Amino acid sequence: MISLLLAVSALTILSGAGCGKSTTKGMTAGSKAFENAPPDVKEAWNKALAADAATNYTDALSLLKNLRTMQLNEAQLIALDKETTDFNQRLFDAAAKNDPAAVQAVQIMHSQR
Numbered sequence: 336m337i338s339l340l341l342a343v344s345a346l347t348i349l350s351g352a353g354c355g356k357s358t359t360k361g362m363t364a365g366s367k368a369f370e371n372a373p374p375d376v377k378e379a380w381n382k383a384l385a386a387d388a389a390t391n392y393t394d395a396l397s398l399l400k401n402l403r404t405m406q407l408n409e410a411q412l413i414a415l416d417k418e419t420t421d422f423n424q425r426l427f428d429a430a431a432k433n434d435p436a437a438v439q440a441v442q443i444m445h446s447q448r
Contacts, residue, residue: 365414376405380415387422390429392440395422400447 369380383398399419407415426444429437 365418368408368410368414372411373406376402376407376411379405380411383418387418387425390425390434390436392426392429392436393443396426396440396444 366380366384369377372380379398379402383395383402386392386395386398399415399422402415426437426440430441
């Protein structure tokens, strides 16, 4: 468990701590990039944001990863990068506080590398 916490702490530092929490305002700004996206891309983005907002870490992790495989324009890639960075920060913060769902998502993340 201590090694997991050390790994989470290291990942938090390496992820570029930034401001940490994403706000609804930040998600709205990112969502503007997806307003005119194809329906499947827009739906995937909205599902990822909903999973993140519900602290459903494993689903958000999977959905954000899946978005990377889709055809995205530059603005969408920038929004996805920001959302992923913000999500990772929240995930690592929650895992450091021993949130079981966050710890599980971090373990999944490590197993996929």
